[in-house]
Amino acid sequence: MAFLGWRLRGLARAMPRGKLHWEQFSWAQFVLLAAVFACAGGLFAFVRLIDEVGEGDTHGFDQAVLMALRNPADPADPLGPFWLEIMFRDFTSLGSHAVLALICALASGYLLLQRKLLSAAMLVVSFGGGAALNSLLKLGFNRPRPDLVAHLVETFTASFPSGHAMLSAVCYLTLGTLLAGVARRRRDKVYILGTAVALMVLVGFSRVYLGVHWPTDVLAGWCLGAAWAMGCWLSLRGILLWRNRRAAARHG
Numbered sequence: 112m113a114f115l116g117w118r119l120r121g122l123a124r125a126m127p128r129g130k131l132h133w134e135q136f137s138w139a140q141f142v143l144l145a146a147v148f149a150c151a152g153g154l155f156a157f158v159r160l161i162d163e164v165g166e167g168d169t170h171g172f173d174q175a176v177l178m179a180l181r182n183p184a185d186p187a188d189p190l191g192p193f194w195l196e197i198m199f200r201d202f203t204s205l206g207s208h209a210v211l212a213l214i215c216a217l218a219s220g221y222l223l224l225q226r227k228l229l230s231a232a233m234l235v236v237s238f239g240g241g242a243a244l245n246s247l248l249k250l251g252f253n254r255p256r257p258d259l260v261a262h263l264v265e266t267f268t269a270s271f272p273s274g275h276a277m278l279s280a281v282c283y284l285t286l287g288t289l290l291a292g293v294a295r296r297r298r299d300k301v302y303i304l305g306t307a308v309a310l311m312v313l314v315g316f317s318r319v320y321l322g323v324h325w326p327t328d329v330l331a332g333w334c335l336g337a338a339w340a341m342g343c344w345l346s347l348r349g350i351l352l353w354r355n356r357r358a359a360a361r362h363g
Contacts, residue, residue: 142291150338153334157331164271164327169327173257176319177319181322186260187260202313206279207275211278211279214282215235215238229350230289233344234289237282238285241336242278249269254270256270257270264321273318273331273332275318276314276333276336277332277339279310279336280311284341285340287307291304315333
């Protein structure tokens with residue numbers, strides 16, 4: 112990441128006596144480092160999950176979490192009243208391919224109207240590439256769906272990694288970073304990013320509650336989805352920085 116190195120070197124040169132002071136560490140630099148750590152950490156966690164799931168070390172954890180969300184006397188009955196089950200069926204739709212594709216299409220159309228061509232292209236590539244990657248991984252791992260409890264919604268694909276969890280992370284985190292980038296107040300930025308993370312978590316949890324995914328499927332989807340979204344955003348930032356530096360050099 113050449114642009115990240117350039118930003119950090121600029122920060123280091125501005126530090127008196129080589130010491131880093133928090134008051135000189137801007138919000139933009141914090142977000143940049145957070146995105147790098149999210150990308151690297153998500154990939155690392157995903158690889159570890161592949162290893163653990165492949166060896167069967169997570170089976171006990173998966174079973175325990177699924178059963179903890181069901182009535183001990185009837186595994187077909189999830190905890191809570193019936194309206195809670197209906198509510199989670201609605202929530203899980205926020206991570207469906209159709210709903211997320213519609214959100215991305217509408218957001219991309221708005222970005223095009225605002226002449227944000229790179230941002231619109233990044234959103235399309237982020238979601239489309241994430242969907243293709245998820246499909247390939249499902250075919251490659253071909254992990255069966257949970258058979259301990261009744262499935263409260265219909266499913267048609269393999270289990271690992273969760274497509275709802277991964278693509279909701281890709282879509283909402285990508286949109287969150289784009290919206291936070293144009294928000295002026297820091298608390299607005301925090302609210303936007305917090306909302307994106309909350310939606311991602313809500314969709315993933317709904318898949319476990321409804322019995323259609325092992326918890327590790329959802330964890331893997333979150334990790335890879337966050338890494339993919341942050342990687343796409345960092346690529347966009349790199350292109351924009353390169354373009355701005357090139358324009359400055361041309362006029363300087």
